Amino acid sequence: MIDTSNVNYEEVFRRYDIETEAKEKPEAVAAKILASVSDGKLKKVAEDVVFMNYKGVEEDVKAALEKTKPEDVIEKGLVKGMDVVSELYGRGIYYLPQVMVAAKAMELGIKTAESKMKGERELKGTVVMHVAEGDPHDIGKNIAAVLLRSNGYTVVDMGRDVPVDEVVKMVEEKKPQMVTGTALMTTTMSAFPTIAERLIEKGIEIPFVCAGGAVNRVFVESYPLGVYANKAVQGPVLASKAVEGWNYQKFRLKWDELVGAHGAK
Amino acid sequence: MASIKRFTRMEYKSADELVFGEAKYPVTYGLGQKAGAGHVIPEINFAPRPDAAKNPETLRREYVDYIAKDILDRAITLGFPRVQLENEHIWQMVNDPQKFEKPVVAGQKEIMEKYHDEYGIELSIRHTIADPRLCEKGLRPRMDKVHNYPEKVIESAEVAAENGADMLSIESMGGKEVSDYAIMNGDIKAWLFGIGYLGSLDMEWLWPQLVDICKKNKVIAGGDTNCAGANTSMFMAGGYLDKDVARTFAAVTRAIASARTLIAYEAGATGPGKDCGYEGPILKAISGRPEAQEGKGAQCAHADLMGNLMAHTCDLWSNESVEYHPEFGGSSVACWLGVIGYECALMTTAKQLGKDKVLRDLYMAADRFKSPEGFILCYDNAYQIGEAIVGEGNDIYLRSKAAGMKAAELIDASANSKGGIRLNKMEKDTLAKIIVDLESLPDNQDKFVDWALKTYKDIPMFNPRNYGL
Numbered sequence: 097m098i099d100t101s102n103v104n105y106e107e108v109f110r111r112y113d114i115e116t117e118a119k120e121k122p123e124a125v126a127a128k129i130l131a132s133v134s135d136g137k138l139k140k141v142a143e144d145v146v147f148m149n150y151k152g153v154e155e156d157v158k159a160a161l162e163k164t165k166p167e168d169v170i171e172k173g174l175v176k177g178m179d180v181v182s183e184l185y186g187r188g189i190y191y192l193p194q195v196m197v198a199a200k201a202m203e204l205g206i207k208t209a210e211s212k213m214k215g216e217r218e219l220k221g222t223v224v225m226h227v228a229e230g231d232p233h234d235i236g237k238n239i240a241a242v243l244l245r246s247n248g249y250t251v252v253d254m255g256r257d258v259p260v261d262e263v264v265k266m267v268e269e270k271k272p273q274m275v276t277g278t279a280l281m282t283t284t285m286s287a288f289p290t291i292a293e294r295l296i297e298k299g300i301e302i303p304f305v306c307a308g309g310a311v312n313r314v315f316v317e318s319y320p321l322g323v324y325a326n327k328a329v330q331g332p333v334l335a336s337k338a339v340e341g342w343n344y345q346k347f348r349l350k351w352d353e354l355v356g357a358h359g360a361k
Numbered sequence: 362m363a364s365i366k367r368f369t370r371m372e373y374k375s376a377d378e379l380v381f382g383e384a385k386y387p388v389t390y391g392l393g394q395k396a397g398a399g400h401v402i403p404e405i406n407f408a409p410r411p412d413a414a415k416n417p418e419t420l421r422r423e424y425v426d427y428i429a430k431d432i433l434d435r436a437i438t439l440g441f442p443r444v445q446l447e448n449e450h451i452w453q454m455v456n457d458p459q460k461f462e463k464p465v466v467a468g469q470k471e472i473m474e475k476y477h478d479e480y481g482i483e484l485s486i487r488h489t490i491a492d493p494r495l496c497e498k499g500l501r502p503r504m505d506k507v508h509n510y511p512e513k514v515i516e517s518a519e520v521a522a523e524n525g526a527d528m529l530s531i532e533s534m535g536g537k538e539v540s541d542y543a544i545m546n547g548d549i550k551a552w553l554f555g556i557g558y559l560g561s562l563d564m565e566w567l568w569p570q571l572v573d574i575c576k577k578n579k580v581i582a583g584g585d586t587n588c589a590g591a592n593t594s595m596f597m598a599g600g601y602l603d604k605d606v607a608r609t610f611a612a613v614t615r616a617i618a619s620a621r622t623l624i625a626y627e628a629g630a631t632g633p634g635k636d637c638g639y640e641g642p643i644l645k646a647i648s649g650r651p652e653a654q655e656g657k658g659a660q661c662a663h664a665d666l667m668g669n670l671m672a673h674t675c676d677l678w679s680n681e682s683v684e685y686h687p688e689f690g691g692s693s694v695a696c697w698l699g700v701i702g703y704e705c706a707l708m709t710t711a712k713q714l715g716k717d718k719v720l721r722d723l724y725m726a727a728d729r730f731k732s733p734e735g736f737i738l739c740y741d742n743a744y745q746i747g748e749a750i751v752g753e754g755n756d757i758y759l760r761s762k763a764a765g766m767k768a769a770e771l772i773d774a775s776a777n778s779k780g781g782i783r784l785n786k787m788e789k790d791t792l793a794k795i796i797v798d799l800e801s802l803p804d805n806q807d808k809f810v811d812w813a814l815k816t817y818k819d820i821p822m823f824n825p826r827n828y829g830l
Contacts, residue, residue: 097377097741098722100729101780109731113601114785188604191787192597193547230452232493232534235541235593242545257495257508282684283451286411310684315411 118187122146125189129180138164138173141205145177146184148194150201157208166209170217174205178246185329192239199246220248221339222272223331226263227256228279228287228308236308237278240328247332260287264294267302274302274338276331280309289319296320303344305334313351323347330355363572363629365565369754372649376744379642379674380721382712385649388631390581391485391527392477394443396633397651397676401708403701404487404636404653404679405432406447407694410686414453417460424448425468428685428694433476433484435695441702443483445653445677446473447636449532450521455491455513458520470525487583488526489635490518490571496538500563500827518571522578529575530583530635535563536621538822540590544597544606544614549765549795550802551820552614554813556590557761558806560621562828568628575630582630584650586638587618595639595734600666607791608666609772609784612733616768619643620750620761626650636679639671639734642743643764647751651676658701661693667735670728673721674740678705730782733792736775737768745771758806766799 126146133139137160144153160169181198184190190198210217223244227234234256241251252270254263267275275295279285288306295304304321307328316322321344325334333355337347347354372385384397396402413423429446436444446469454462466488473484492514498505502512518529539555542548564585575582586592591614597603598611619640626632632650634641636659641652652675657668659681665671672678680697690696711720721740728735737746749767753759773792775781784792803809814825 098719098726100726103726105730108727111601111783111785113604114783117785185604188787191547191607192545192605196545197547230456230493232495232537233589235544235597238541239545255497257493281451282408282411283414283453286414310408 118189120187120189122184122189125184125187126180129183130176133172133176135160135164135172137162138169138176141169141173142177142180144205145174145198145202146180148197148201150197150204153201153205154208157205161209161212166212167217169209170206174202174209175248178202196239196242199242202246219250221274221335222250222252222270223335224252224254224263224266224270224272224275226254226258226277228277228284229257229259231279231281231284232256233280233309234278236328237276240276240307240331243328244331244335247335249332249335260290260294263291264298267295267300268298272302274305274335276305276307278306278308279311282310285311285315288316288322292319292321301343303334303338303342303347305331317348320344324351325355363569363576365569365624365627367627367754368623368647368751370751371647371744371747373646373744376646376741377718379646379740379744380717381673381675381708382717384632384645384651384676386631386651388581388633388651391445391483392473393483394445394485394527395483399712400443401675401705402443402445402677403441403698403705404445404447404677405694405698405701406449406636406679406682407432408449408682408684409451410684413685414451414461417464420453420461421464421468423685424465425472427692429469429472431692431695432698433472433482435691435698436482436702437476437480439699439702441482441698441705444698444702445485445487447487447489447679449489449682450491450517452491452493455493455510455517456508458513458517462517462520463524466521466524466526485527486525487528487530488521489530489532490514490521492531492534494534496824496827497822499824500535501566501829504826515570515574518574522574522580526580528581528583528633529571530585531567531571532586532588532635532637533563533567534589535567535828536560537589539817539820540614541593542817542820544594547607547610547791547794549610549613549798550813551817553617553758553761553765553799553802554809554817556587556614556621557617557765558758558810558813559828560587560590560618561624561757561761562830564621564624565628566829568625568630572629582625584630584632584634584638584644585622585625586635587622587640588635588637591615591618591640592637595665596663598734600664604787607787609733609769609788609792609795612737612772613765613768613795615640615734616643616737616746616764617761619746620757620764623647623750633677636677637681639665639667639738642674642738642740643746643750645674646740646744646747653677653679655679655681658697658704661697666732667728667738669724670735670738672704672708673724674743678708733772733782733784733788736782737771742771756806758809759804762799762802765795769796769799
């Protein structure tokens with residue numbers, strides 16, 4: 097085998113990820129963001145989310161509920177913890193698995209807190225999600241669903257290989273603020289324009305966020321309602337604007353600053 | 362039905378025997394095609410435009426009159442002595458094989474025969490059957506009452522084999538519900554269960570049937586790929602701006618996947634294996650079968666960190682897939698055939714000059730330390746992972762675990778030696794956790810399966826019945 101010891105690999109490739117690696121530890125980032133949380137029990141709940149303590153979070157939420165309203169345990173503890181996770185993920189200190197396990201801890205905590213609420217918790221909005229008919233690839237949709245739920249949205253997950261008519265029917269029934277479709281292949285994403293057309297026929301003009309392997313912005317903007325997304329992490333940002341009432345035209349106009357070159361990566 | 366014959370020894374005596382354009386067991390097929398026989402064949406893959414599948418005639422026209430013709434014209438224009446086409450079937454073709462698949466398969470063969478007769482160009486076509494089976498509906502026959510996908514996969518293979526395919530392959534999906542969970546949660550033990558064990562069981566169900574169909578129709582049984590699993594892991598690990606999955610995790614998932622993909626050959630497939638199976642160097646080291654690979658000539662579809670490296674042991678060199686559309690230099694398929702065809706000309710020239718091992722080493726050296734996954738696929742390391750697999754060859758769990766552990770150890774040793782691979786913090790932390798996790802597992806398949814069935818029973822859509830459990 098060739099001797100590679102004389103190769104100056106700096107001339108061949110550069111590990112930009114190592115050169116720009118964040119030096120801060122998760123504990124330091126969490127301490128900064130959670131400094132405003134003075135209640136020790138709420139802080140513990142937030143830390144359970146940040147440090148993925150899904151085994152202990154229910155007990156800690158119960159302890160916090162002794163003095164604090166369930167709504168506040170959720171907002172000032174669990175959601176605050178998830179804010180830290182988002183920061184860590186954005187800076188590359190956490191990767192996807194840490195976000196997923198933190199979201200699981202948060203979900204368990206929310207369930208415990210909700211069990212003590214009198215009415216139902218008010219969520220930010222509803223998103224109907226599906227993978228196109230004929231397409232079994234759903235990991236992107238599943239990641240986006242976790243992120244949307246952990247950001248306070250109701251997710252109606254229709255699964256994969258979902259026919260056009262079923263998507264339209266579900267949107268009519270659930271009246272979401274946003275519908276999403278994902279596809280890996282060029283020939284399955286062709287269902288999206290049909291869905292958009294049927295929704296418009298029924299007078300439903302919510303943004304239809306489309307994403308996936310072969311899906312691109314030019315294609316998605318070739319039919320009405322279509323709004324392109326290229327990463328699961330953009331889901332909550334797009335949903336927040338849909339809830340504000342943005343129509344698809346406004347999304348397209350503001351796309352670059354919202355999720356494009358200057359927006360959420 | 363074809364039986365499973367395990368690999369318990371390496372078909373190559375040393376890693377140095379592994380080189381592009383040459384396999385211990387070359388395969389002859391198609392219209393004068395020979396794979397692994399002293400040259401490298403460009404394998405051009407393509408995808409129809411979004412609305413091409415409106416009806417069977419529009420789809421046939423897209424695949425045959427436009428795509429196949431453009432490829433063949435460009436091959437003749439550039440003087441390529443041989444080309445393989447690959448048609449990765451779209452959902453419409455498996456959902457209604459008689460209407461959508463049959464005319465395409467027959468039409469492609471007809472036009473290829475015309476060019477072969479007129480110019481003498483060596484030609485072949487790989488039909489990669491779609492696998493739309495859904496674990497939530499059922500992976501085995503009579504389980505999916507909504508779509509009958511398991512039955513349709515077999516029917517689709519038969520239609521392809523009977524109507525003009527030279528070779529069948531598939532990107533089978535068994536274990537994906539668990540492997541997706543493993544990727545999302547960074548859980549290597551779940552991956553070992555999902556791909557090393559469940560994926561292997563699904564391969565053992567599927568591949569003997571495909572081999573029988575191929576034998577009956579005198580068609581080559583190509584091979585499989587863990588595209589659905591290990592490529593998901595690899596692409597989420599991505600490049601230096603991506604921070605979703607640690608690249609050490611992706612590397613170990615690839616090694617484990619190789620023990621699963623090997624089952625196609627154990628069931629009687631002969632290769633060439635599938636291009637997107639980056640586990641190909643490990644498979645070739647074990648089996649001596651020719652492999653298709655992809656890398657720098659597949660930038661139309663993938664951006665990976667081993668664009669040169671993946672050529673170093675290939676027998677066919679592929680573009681992965683490109684949507685049919687116009688470029689300045691002609692249609693996309695014509696342009697990308699040019700890219701891979703010229704690379705094949707370089708490799709074949711190196712073989713003619715007796716410099717193939719020099720070029721192999723240059724391909725390998727260029728990307729050796731660029732990513733952990735590329736590192737374990739370098740022929741010396743691929744060979745060692747192969748040895749770990751055949752050392753436990755008769756046990757699908759133990760050999761998968763051994764492959765994962767060997768890959769982890771190789772990366773760890775290099776990272777701790779001067780001039781070795783560099784890892785970022787997440788890659789280091791993840792590797793350390795993988796080693797601890799794999800070491801904690803039992804040395805007995807039954808114990809592992811009992812544990813895994815309990816631990817992972819709540820993974821959404823996971824149903825042991827899909828795997829005969």
